[in-house]
Amino acid sequence: MLKKRWKLLMAIPAMGISISLVGCQPGGTASSGKAISSEELSYRKVPLTVNDAPPPVEFPKEPPGQAKRFQRAYENAPPMIPHSVEGLLPITKDNNACLGCHDPKVAKSVGATPVSPTHFIDFFQLIKGKVVKLNKLDPARWNCTQCHAPQAKAKPLVQNTFKPDYRNPETKKKTILNKNVMEGVF
Numbered sequence: 001m002l003k004k005r006w007k008l009l010m011a012i013p014a015m016g017i018s019i020s021l022v023g024c025q026p027g028g029t030a031s032s033g034k035a036i037s038s039e040e041l042s043y044r045k046v047p048l049t050v051n052d053a054p055p056p057v058e059f060p061k062e063p064p065g066q067a068k069r070f071q072r073a074y075e076n077a078p079p080m081i082p083h084s085v086e087g088l089l090p091i092t093k094d095n096n097a098c099l100g101c102h103d104p105k106v107a108k109s110v111g112a113t114p115v116s117p118t119h120f121i122d123f124f125q126l127i128k129g130k131v132v133k134l135n136k137l138d139p140a141r142w143n144c145t146q147c148h149a150p151q152a153k154a155k156p157l158v159q160n161t162f163k164p165d166y167r168n169p170e171t172k173k174k175t176i177l178n179k180n181v182m183e184g185v186f
Helices: 002-021
Strands: none
Touching: none
16 A cells, blocks of 8 residues: 555656647647747747857845745745845755744744745655654755746746635735645545
């Protein structure tokens, strides 16, 4: 039974990737039926064979605490970083400047979003059907920028018609994944 659950858990991301790539092949069509060229999908707006530097990108200059927060892209999505990350990177398992403000013990006092309760769950135990809460940050969660990213001040490459469906309006601003982490697993 455990082997069957593990296979199911491992198949879900693979199916998501397969589904997300449908229609993204070179020469594929957008929902309008119009063919999209590889240059239109390119950030540089030139074929891949042309050796050309990408256009410059500007990131937020606002320091932490002064930037406007972004609405989450979808329910339980990782929040985007609205402030400058200058001087905060690189993040290592031994040096994580994010926790200086976002550690739940200090976040409220400095006006920061606290690290989600999901970061204090041992996800390896979920495979066994158990939700094990930790009293410290899960060691697998030290690399904040793996999921959370600063947003460049740039126009989208292609029009985004995605409309998130929030089952709970509260999830526009914060995650409730810690409450429903086992939803749909079994």
